[in-house]
Amino acid sequence: MKTKILLLEDNYSISENVDEVLTIHGYELTAILSQAESAMKVILENKPDLILVDIKLKGNKNGIELSEEIRRTTDIPIVFLTSSVGKDIIKRVEHLKPDGFITKPFTMEGLITSVELALANSKKNRNNYNLEQPVYEKPVLFIRENGWLRKIIIDEIDWIKAEGTYTHLNVNNKQYTLRNTVKELMKKLPIDQFARVHKSYIVNLKNVEAINSTGVKINNTEIPVGKQYYQDFMKKINKISD
Numbered sequence: 001m002k003t004k005i006l007l008l009e010d011n012y013s014i015s016e017n018v019d020e021v022l023t024i025h026g027y028e029l030t031a032i033l034s035q036a037e038s039a040m041k042v043i044l045e046n047k048p049d050l051i052l053v054d055i056k057l058k059g060n061k062n063g064i065e066l067s068e069e070i071r072r073t074t075d076i077p078i079v080f081l082t083s084s085v086g087k088d089i090i091k092r093v094e095h096l097k098p099d100g101f102i103t104k105p106f107t108m109e110g111l112i113t114s115v116e117l118a119l120a121n122s123k124k125n126r127n128n129y130n131l132e133q134p135v136y137e138k139p140v141l142f143i144r145e146n147g148w149l150r151k152i153i154i155d156e157i158d159w160i161k162a163e164g165t166y167t168h169l170n171v172n173n174k175q176y177t178l179r180n181t182v183k184e185l186m187k188k189l190p191i192d193q194f195a196r197v198h199k200s201y202i203v204n205l206k207n208v209e210a211i212n213s214t215g216v217k218i219n220n221t222e223i224p225v226g227k228q229y230y231q232d233f234m235k236k237i238n239k240i241s242d
Helices: 012-024 039-046 063-073 087-096 108-131 182-186 227-241
Strands: 004-008 028-033 050-054 078-082 100-103 140-145 148-153 157-163 166-171 174-178 194-198 201-204 215-218 221-224
Touching (some): 028 039, 050 063, 063 078, 063 087, 078 087, 078 108, 100 108, 166 182, 201 221
Parallel strands (some): 004 050, 050 078
Antiparallel strands (some): 157 166
C-alpha cells in the first residue's frame, strides 16, 4: 500500500511540482487543497500518513492555525512549506513541534529527504510509545493569552459564559477571556459534553455537582438555569449518567 500524503498549497505550479516528484518516488498524493477552511474534513476522510502545509494560505486561516487544529485532533506528522525558515518562523511554530520544513524553492532531493525523515521519525516515535505503557492524551484546546497559545484540558473547563463580543472560559476557578463567539468556541468542543443552561451560560456536564430547577453547582459556584433550557439540559444529564 502506498504512503498517502495530503498537500495544502495555494501556488498551482508548486502543487504540480510536488505531485510529480511524490508520484515518481512511489507516494500517493490523496488531495491538493489551496485553502485551510475545509481541510479538516478532507484530512479526517483521507487519513493521510503525512501532511505538507504551506504556512501562507489564501483565505481566513493560515497554515499555522490549521496545523494547531490538526494537532488537537490527530497525530499525523506535519511538514511546513515556507519561503524562508528564520527565527521568527520557528518561534511562531515551535509549540506545534513540526516534523520538518521544506524551504522554497526546493529540489527534488530536498523534498523527498524531508518527507522520508518525517515519516521515519513519526514511525519511530510511535514504536517507542508502544514499548512503554499506553499514553492516553486528554483532549485539549489551545487559546490565545498574552501572545501565547495556552493549552487547556477540555475536561477541566467548568463553564463558558457569553458576554457581548467576548467569551469567558472558567477552568479550575481561573477565568480566561476570548475574543471568539460562543458559536466559534463550541465548534472545537465535544458537543455531547457541553450543554446550554442559560442564554449566557454553557456548562461541562462532567463537572456538574448538583442540580435543581433554577441552578447548577460546579466547583462551589452556582450557575443559573433558564426555564426554556431545563428540560433539554436534564435529558443530556440523564444520558451522560446512564
